[in-house]
Amino acid sequence: MLSIIEQIKQGQLWDFPGGIHPPENKTLSSRTPIIQAGIPDELVLPLKQHIGTKGDILVAVGDQVLKGQPLTQSDMSMCVPIHAPTSGTVTAIEARTTAHPSGLTDLCIVIKSDGQDTWAPQTKIADYTAMEPGDLIDTIRLSGIAGLGGAGFPTGRKLQGSLGLTDIMIINAAECEPYITADDRLMQDYAQEVIEGIRILRHIVSPKLTLIGIEDNKPEAIKALEQCVTPEDNILIRVIPTKYPSGSSKQLVKLLTGREVPSGGRSSAVGVVVQNVGTAFAVKRAVVDGEPLIERVVTLTGEAFKDRGNVFARLGTPVAYLLDKYGYQPDKKYPRVIIGGSLMGFTLPHANVPITKITNCILTPKRRELPLHNHEMACIRCSACADACPSSLLPQQLQWYAKDKDYAKCEEYNLFDCIECGACAYVCPSEIPLVNYYRQAKAEIYARRQDEANAERAKQRFEAKQARFEREKAARENRFKKAADDRRKEMAATGGDDAVAAAIARVKAKQAAAATGQDADKKPAVAAAIARAKAKQAEAAKAGTTDTAQPDNSEMAKLREERKREARERKAAKLAAEQNASSDSAAEAAPSGDAKKDAVAAAIARAKARKAAQAGNADATENAAPAADAANNDADPKKAAVAAAVARAKARKAAQTGNTDAAENTAPAANAANNDADPKKAAVAAAVARAKARKAAQAGNADATEDTAPAADAANNDVDPKKAAVAAAVARAKARKAAQAGNADATENATPAADAANNDADPKKAAVAAAVARAKARKAAQEAAKAQEADKAEAPTNEPVVDSSNGDKASDANALNADASEPVDPKKAAVAAAVARAKARKAAQPVTDNDVSDVVPDTVPETAPDAVVETAAPEAIDPKKAAVAAAVARAKARKAAQEAAKLAAQEKNKEN
Template sequence: MLSIIEQIKQGKLWDFHGGIHPAENKKISNQSPIVSAGIPQELVLPLKQHIGSKGDIIVSVGDKVQKGQALTQGDIAMCVPVHAPTSGTVIAIEQRTTAHPSGLSDLCIVLHPDHTDTWGKKKTYADYQDRDPAELIETIRLSGIAGLGGAGFPTARKLQGGLGNVDILIINAAECEPYITADDRLMRDYAEEVIEGVRILRHIISPKLTIIGIEDNKPEAIKALEQHVTEADNILIRVVPTKYPSGSSKQLVKILTGREVPSQSRSTSVGVIMQNIGTAFAIKRAIIDGEPLIERVVTLTGEAFKKRGNVFAMLGTPIAYLLDKFGYKADKKHPRVIIGGSLMGFTLPHSNVPITKITNCILAPKRKELPLHTYEMACIRCSACADVCPSSLLPQQLQWYAKDQNYDKCEEYNLQDCIECGACAYVCPSEIPLVQYYRQAKAEIWARSQDEMNAERARQRFEAKQARMERDKAERENRFKKAADSRRDEMAKTGGNDAVAAAIARVKAKQAAAKADTAEVKPAVAAAIAKAKAKQAASAQGATSESQPDNSEMAKLREERKRQARERKAEKEATANNQPAAENDSKKDAVAAAVARAKARKAAQQTGTQAEVEAENVDPKKAAVAAAVARAKARKAAQQAETKAESAPEPVVEAENVDPKKAAVAAAVARAKARKAAQQAEAQAESAPEPVVEAENVDPKKAAVAAAVARAKARKAAQQAAKEQQNIEED
């Protein structure tokens, strides 16, 4: 049985499932050679023009740059730099709308050309056959080359993945999509450089067989390539039938080799590596001429263009500039500008969008040329989409799940294998924009996977941090333990004691001594605490008994005052109506006065005695306050008694019975004795010692109660003295 390579050399071809044959519309743009589009007034260079990550900006606003100078840089294989397409000045680094179906903006470097087109330093490898493949791959990466067929996969990364893993190199020259003729004209006009680029790829990959796959609708390009291929090149030009999408990577591999690329895998998994014909041309320019990827061939086609053809457009050239220069005349009812072909392209939101590395066509159709499919209808389940799907998918089910946002089912039905060729939408009688549903679902799935990856990375970082902290802790403890062991060993060798152990022993000894002292003092402290608690209990009991003072004495005093007032009133009335009563016996009056004075003295003495007794039972501070109040009231009572005694009418006696002189002397003696008795009572009250107490041992509430009781007793004594005096006078 012949091997695959032998079958290929014998001209065997295979076929893939599905496919369509739409109108090609290629002749309107492939009849004239490629021309230069010129230098616009402004170049807008997005940082991301490929699959992968952005590079780091290495220029600033105001910098002057030369043609071919790198504007960004990156150290990973999936990051390719962006270069200045011409010499000029960086005027801005800002957000601008990019060539993407979403119409969103991205960070861009805006360059103002100086129209001198001055080249910077070039690094060439004319002797590339003597160079190591890794060095050439790095040069390709630094030249910013990505796949120019439309996918934009970094070429250097693809070549690295194919080293030693592939035996067949395929150069994709099929260019199967309608309207696009960029590769066709490139092969016609620059066939020699294209073949030289293929030779460089063969030198890097070292495959067993190299195949250039081209559709049979490009006879001029086939002829041009055959003129520059020699037998020593070991390059086969294989012409395949025209069928869309035969230019897709997996489908072309199946046609040329018969190998089926597995789901969600690349062609390198079956020993095949594929590069676009435009990429081979860019590699030749980078290795042989030292020119990075700063321009590409773009097809300008559609009936809205007056001048149709292919141009070399600098990367970053605004599409509006190309429309104006090549005679674009917009359709009156439905003006459209499409990037890409009629099946895989997308309509731009506006024309101020730059040319990028993956822009191969600008299509400006008239309304009749390319009808609008704006009336989506219900699916009639005709299965036409499944019949033409080149990836053998089920477009109908995928559309249902994508519309329902059931992304798990989309992945289960291998949505990622969809190449977005648009064949399903092309044949759909209900005009359902199937590809749009697939693109949106893919974007959502990609965003979800990115979130999961970020969460997983965060988890791994957290676990790594925890492990590192535990490891550091263990190392630290081990280090301290070793240091302590070494210190003990060293002290044991020198005959000394462990300083740490000695310090711990000293601390324990101090603690034991402190506990012993505390134990000795504890009985005395406990006794003091017991005494204090007993005093507090007694004080609380006294406060409880005194918290509700007996007011019965006060009530009696008030009743007595009322009675005395009534009696005085009656006495005044009797005095006003009648003549003074008969004069009593003068001897009786004198005796009564003496008795009154004696009772006043006794009342004063009793007041002082009661104050002394209460001083023993009452809180010292309270007693001091009460004693002061009692002294004041005693003085007042004595003065009132004296005043009443002096104001008592001296009895008038008959001359024959009483000696007037003796009576006057007796009255004066009585008054003097009364005054003396009052002074003595006051002196005794004042001379009573006032105890000194500490403020912290006095209860303010108890002191107030004691003072109130003392005042009540003083008032009672004074009232009793006044009552007795009045009784004497009445008698």
């Protein structure tokens, strides 16, 4: 039986299933020789132009590069570098749209040409036969050569995998796809260089037989190759029938050798290696001429091109540059630019896409030349696709699973055996773009496989890391264990104990010593502190004290008592030095420069004077005032105010008992004490004095009224003009009351007293004082009215009778009308009215001696003014409460004025 090689030499050919015979349309571009396309101003070089991985970038933006200079590098066999197609400057390294069916972007190096086209240093090999195959493979790889037939598989990697396994080497010159004539013109114009490249490949692979497979529609190329081949080359040219896709690697192997490449395998699995004609030409240029792959032959065809043919285009040349240079006239209705042939090509999203190593054709068809198939219809299950498939697949089922994204089924039906020739889509009557479904499914499967591979690598790295940690942990434990064993052995050899056991024993000994108190000598300070604490507790227990936690403040209390005693002695000394002064001179000399202290002293003096008056000792009263004045210069202003209030209360009691001498002495004391006092406190004192004067007038004590008026006059020298007007009105009302009682002298003294009482007072406090005075005046007026009614009943007169109570209210109203410009808050006025009604109910009751309860608490003893100063001071006078009281007083005054007016009208009517 003849061997395969013998059968081939005898001219036997085989066939593959399926295939189609579309219109070739090759004569559009195959009639003219290859020409240079020129150098554009800008070249865009994608980093990945082949099957495999990207290289590492060697240049940066702004670098000057030379023609043929490598731009990337890599030590991997599946990565080939790219080179500068011309000399120029790197202007950008960025993402640009690449020649791919997806239309996506990829990282690219952009070079601006300088127009010089200067070569970098070249390495030429004069005699490649003297070199080892491995060195030649490295040269081919570093020259950036990949399969130029369309797949882009790295040539160096394919040759490396074929060493020692190849019986037959096939040079693919079929170029079966319609419109493409790049290989045809290359063989016609550069047949000698193509044959030289085949010889280099034969030297590397060392096959038993070399075949050139070429279709019978290329007679000029066949003739050119036959003229260049010699008998010593052992190269056979086999002409095969024109059938699509006979140019596919697996189908060509089947045609020429009868061997079938297994599913998922490569041609090297059956002892065959396949290289393209363009690849052989590039190998010759790289090895013999020292030129890396920087340009390739590209077919420019289609009716939209004015100048059609084949050109040497530099890698990175924009398609738009070729379209403009060769007279592209787009179709008006459906302009299209296709990379590749009419069956395996894809339409570009735009023309700014660069030429790459796998770009063999630019097709620009007219609409009538290549009709559009945009109306996908339902599959009619005609099986035409299955009959046309050269790989014996089931295109219909694959399309279903791909559309349903059932990628497991796609792999089960051998999706990756599809060569994407497009024969199935070409014959489909429903115009289903089957190849597009297959490409999309393949891309998704590739992506999933990559993710799984990455996950597997990550898992392996994690497991390796964990294993390393475990090994390191075991090593540490073994090292510690060995060290401990060595220590024990050493201690046993030297007669010592185990160090760990000794340390544990020491710790236990310390704990036992602490529990039994044996550690006291090491901590004497702590022990001493505990002992002292226990001693104190024992003493407290002996003394009968149960709460040892409370501190003993007896010493501090003694110190405070001693300081109080010394203060009292100093005050007594000052009183003794001033006892010989008269009451008037004492009142004038009493101020010590501090208004608050003088007011306190005056208040204490008045309190003592009232006590003396009650006992009938007028002389003692006169001497006590200056003494108290001097003793309390340093008192607190609030306490002094309280004391003054208490003094005024006692003075009213003394006046009621008929002690006029005490009232006479008390008034000058208060007058002198408040000349330089705090304006606020002075105003309060003046108001209280006026109240006392009214009570004294009701009792018929004219002398007391005369003395009280000047006291109020002196207390308020600097009062606010508005408040002074109010005080004057109040004084006038009192004068009218005194006139009704027949006491003309009291009326004369009341007016200056009210004028002087508020000169220095604070406006707010003065208002409070005036309100208090009016309230008490109304009470006194009610009592006087009762007495007058009794007198009228006994001895009626011709003079008009006026109700003193109402007259008092009327006078108060007149006084308040004098200050009508003073604003009143409506809310406060409402509150004041409510308080006034409550006080009115109280006023209806008999007036007692506790009229000062609003200022001084009822619990304050009358005989202890010092105590009053200390205890009642916090309740002296609140400004807000004073304002409320003043508002209430004004409201009552207005009501009283209205009633007085009515009564006066009635009396006049009676007289008339």
